[in-house]
Amino acid sequence: MPSYSFLLNGKPVTVEAPADMPLLWVLRDLLDVTGPKYGCGVGVCRACTSHLDGAEIQPCVVPVADCAGRKVTTIEGLADGDTLHPVQQAWLDCDVAQCGFCQPGQIMAAAALLKKTSSPTDADIDRIENVCRCGTYSRIREAIKKASAQG
């Protein structure tokens, strides 16, 4: 079995896994990192959204081999210790979540968007594909704008 090393939320990890094993299952089933959620397995619902070298990815369609030697950040690694990332804080302030299942992915998508575009327009926010079946979209929009304003 091949082995892959990468930086996970700031800490080096090494896993033995088939090359084509999606990062999502490496995280969840091998490393017990359960923040990224399965919602479709085909990169469509984006509940698993995380970061690879700081950019948004859907770990359900990224093979572990592609992560070797790189930096993987999941929702668990977004905060700085007990200090929440501004997007997480905005999510709390706006009380965005309902069931919460898609929210790690929503937050990671929003954080990636703000990294690219510090003041996203409504059209930018509209391009976020992450599904929220509870329909929290209005609060997501509000929280992104709040996080953007607090910069």
Added chain:
Amino acid sequence: MARQLSRRRFMVYTLAASTLTVAAPLGCDGSSAEGVEPTAAGVSTPSDVLVTGTDEEMLVLEVTAANRVVVRLPRVEVGQGITTAVAMMIAEELDARLADVDIPLAEARKKGNQYTGGSSSVTSLYGPARELAATARAKLVTAAARRWHLPAGQLRTRDTMVIAPDGRTATFGSLTESAARIQHPAVSTKPKPTSEHRVIGRPTTRIDARDIVTGRAKYAGDVAVAGAKPTVVARPPTLGGKVVSVDDRAARALPGVHAVVRIAGGVAVVADSFHHAFKARDALRITWAPGPLAALSDAGIRSRLRAAVPPLGTPLLGTRQVTGEFEFAFVSHAPMEVLTAVADVRADRAELWFSSQTPMDARDSIASAVGLPASKVRVHVTRGGGSFGRRLNFDAAIEAALISKAAHRPVKLMWSRNDDIRHGRMRPASHHRIRASHAGGRVVSFTHMMASVNESYEQEGPAAQGGVTGVVSGSRVAGPLPSDSGLYNFGRVSGDSGGVELAMPLGAWRSVDSGTSRTAEEIVVDEVAGSLGEDPVAFRRTTLRSKRVKAVLDKVASTGNWGRTMPAGQAQGVAVHEEYGSCVACLVEIDATDPKKPRVTKVVMAADVGTAVNPRGLQAQLMGTAADGISTVLQAGLHIDRGAVREGSFADFHYARQRHAPLHFEAHIMPSRRDPGGAGELGVPAAAGAVANAYARATGTRPRRFPINF
């Protein structure tokens, strides 16, 4: 629909324990708030009967020595915010800090009311939870009075502490042991009057919000159960298809595969990871027999539904008719968390972890499926990643139990998204024929005939069907159509329903029949207004019976600037709904310049639910129902092609995404001192009706088949 719950009196008991532990019985059923005595709580007579052990039917509050207030909740949290609402009720009456209150979910009980559904949770818990906490507070105050040798009446409570006039404080945790021995509290055990509420009614952030935003919230698939192996099931291409033969040699030869098990729904694979399980599933060579509906597609279902609608009858002489026929497609619940269940079935006992709205029924069904007495089956209820009615049924839990039994090991079964959308459950498709007859500018009769698909199997069994039928069918068309509640002053109101029996996995979908029936009715109301040359809001104002409904309508009309001039292709729409002892109005603005790509740009809702325990939570529920209305009316549904569901993920089941959600949303909560009504499902028909009416006005069309773009 629901049986009446008497809330006149709650006995509150003290349980024999070394820490303060009080219990209040729960009614055996949820109920709409209608008819409930508004001052019910005030006349209760708490008792100090000592009960040994924990009575299963009770809501139990414990104050721990570590100063935590713990109430094990016999309901499930699926995003609706019930844990936060109950924590607020407890914090209010106990004068505890919200952060000191823990609301874990109770495992399946042997008796009592452990049903989450019908928007009944707050209604059913509001009395008992407050009585419970008020009694606990009285005992804590009495214990402090004895410790300090002060009159109990001089003591105050705040922030999970008792406070003496001289400023001394004692945490509840430090008093819990002595409070447990208090037989007769020296201060009142009555809940506060509404006017003194400081927590209830205040917009409050979810108690689990931080866990959610940091990824710590645990769902069934995140629960660590020793040795529980990832498990998936190969399912047939058609609904109800059966395995004819399976060649599992290639699958078994793959690395990391522990077991391949044939079950009623297909072939299960137990493996080291979900990656290995999916790979092995795909390596199975299965010959399938088509399911019982293989000859049936949407057109056939639609024509059978149309034929099953009871006749409208002859209209009254001398009246003019406004009629409409409406069709609604099947809709997936598609909660973000697919069905997931961890099961550990042994020869003499079983233990399961999953999210369930009906854990007691689930436990009994699982016990019978695996051949164990119910007393040997433990069901741990986990938080759910959405439900919308889907977790009334426990298909996956029964499967997981059977797989665990056959594989002789604990398993973590997960349905794939394909499984979830292709194999149900779904909101049944329905057909509605509505006629309003008017004369002299007034509606004199209103008739609504409908038919929907009912779930029916030749050979019924828990393994085949995998879920409750009682709860679902009991909450479906059993009663009169919602229009019979007399929402409008429409003269003679009548209705009836027919059904088409099909072997399809169906389920109650948020707001159940109202989501289709009332939506269709609100469209007809707009068309009647048009036929009479009246404005939709003005017409409703003159024909609605209830002041409360008129008030929410007025609220959205004024705050939503009803009647403002809009460019061509854009329009406003409005609708109202009344149910669960609550009412709601919704105003929508839509841009349908491209009728194939309409965008709801603005949604304004107003709700009167009686006392809104957490207004922010209620606004969130209304926001969700707006997304449901947009989705089901404009774009999200399921096609049936030759006995199979065509859609298979969120790529083709078009539930609303950010680009479909309103750019502006606001929800107004009407002030009220009435006891809480239901709220979780309330907004769906109003939102759906308003979206449809806005679309009709923007496009000059009469929408009849939903979703419109499908």
